[in-house]
Amino acid sequence: MQGEKFGENGHPRVKGARSLFLEVANESDQSYRSGTVPGFDGTPIFYCEEGAGPPLVFCYGIACSTLHWTYQIDYFKQFYRCIWFDYRGHRRTPIPAQIETMSVESGARDLKSVLDHLDVGQAVFLGHSMGASVVLQFAKDYPERVSKMVLANGTAKKPLETLLGGNYLGPAFELLTRYERMKPDWVENLWKLQYNVGASTQLLGNLGFNKDLCHPGDINTYARQIAELPPVVLTQTMKDYQNFDASTWLHQINQSTLVLSGDRDWITPPETQDLIHQLLPNSKLTRIRHGSHCSTLDLPEYICLLIERFLNAPS
Numbered sequence: 001m002q003g004e005k006f007g008e009n010g011h012p013r014v015k016g017a018r019s020l021f022l023e024v025a026n027e028s029d030q031s032y033r034s035g036t037v038p039g040f041d042g043t044p045i046f047y048c049e050e051g052a053g054p055p056l057v058f059c060y061g062i063a064c065s066t067l068h069w070t071y072q073i074d075y076f077k078q079f080y081r082c083i084w085f086d087y088r089g090h091r092r093t094p095i096p097a098q099i100e101t102m103s104v105e106s107g108a109r110d111l112k113s114v115l116d117h118l119d120v121g122q123a124v125f126l127g128h129s130m131g132a133s134v135v136l137q138f139a140k141d142y143p144e145r146v147s148k149m150v151l152a153n154g155t156a157k158k159p160l161e162t163l164l165g166g167n168y169l170g171p172a173f174e175l176l177t178r179y180e181r182m183k184p185d186w187v188e189n190l191w192k193l194q195y196n197v198g199a200s201t202q203l204l205g206n207l208g209f210n211k212d213l214c215h216p217g218d219i220n221t222y223a224r225q226i227a228e229l230p231p232v233v234l235t236q237t238m239k240d241y242q243n244f245d246a247s248t249w250l251h252q253i254n255q256s257t258l259v260l261s262g263d264r265d266w267i268t269p270p271e272t273q274d275l276i277h278q279l280l281p282n283s284k285l286t287r288i289r290h291g292s293h294c295s296t297l298d299l300p301e302y303i304c305l306l307i308e309r310f311l312n313a314p315s
Contacts, residue, residue: 055081056125067222069126075300126152256315262294
């Protein structure tokens with residue numbers, strides 16, 4: 001479908017609150033192509049592509065959206081074919097009939113379906129947070145399709161074990177999961193109230209962003225998206241993600257990789273990116289000074305510069 005109206009500003013991608021430092025000549029909000037493709041089990045997976053040129057594939061994190069890559073897509077769509085898709089239960093992709101298929105592995109399989117549909121053979125893959133895990137799983141399953149990788153604020157194993165420097169939220173997540181199974185309507189109604197209360201926005205801003213750098217509108221947009229997400233999507237996807245462990249096979253992935261790490265990341269602390277860098281034989285680690293878990297939103301111009309240098313460097 002060409003130019004179909006979706007979401008904010010009539011565009012399927014969640015736009016950022018501030019424009020990128022470099023204006024795109026003759027930019028049009030209708031300069032995209034979007035649609036759905038059946039996943040491996042028939043679930044309609046929403047995808048979008050913007051720009052033209054060599055393909056860049058963007059994967060966001062759990063309970064997130066393209067907001068977390070929006071400034072980078074805005075910039076790189078001038079020179080590249082930027083492709084992104086929505087995970088199961090996220091944004092425009094519905095919750096699947098079998099909820100246990102909301103997983104990292106399914107994300108990689110659905111991504112293959114999207115790329116097959118778009119006739120993309122090999123591409124550069126960029127993943128943020130859980131999106132880094134989806135990219136790594138894709139590189140493991142389909143290595144011939146990956147030329148380079150950019151892994152921002154990701155983790156190689158069990159994210160709750162290192163969240164806030166320790167497994168402090170593990171019991172809270174188990175409690176949320178238990179109540180979601182017992183009283184789903186009650187949990188969903190309570191979940192939706194969090195955005196109106198405002199405390200959750202403040203908490204997200206303090207934990208996930210550098211509030212001195214990130215535009216407050218982007219923090220507010222993310223808080224609203226979290227409230228709109230059905231709780232079962234978070235609990236089921238996190239149930240799988242918490243068991244994800246790439247540490248035993250990362251050494252088998254040889255593609256050139258840029259690992260981006262925020263020195264103020266409380267969600268996936270720097271030592272988690274250190275581990276990825278240590279295990280990936282052909283990787284480069286860049287620590288983002290003052291960067292939070294959402295460095296792509298804190299310092300979008302700098303992140304674009306780092307990625308551009310990496311893309312232009314020999315593998």
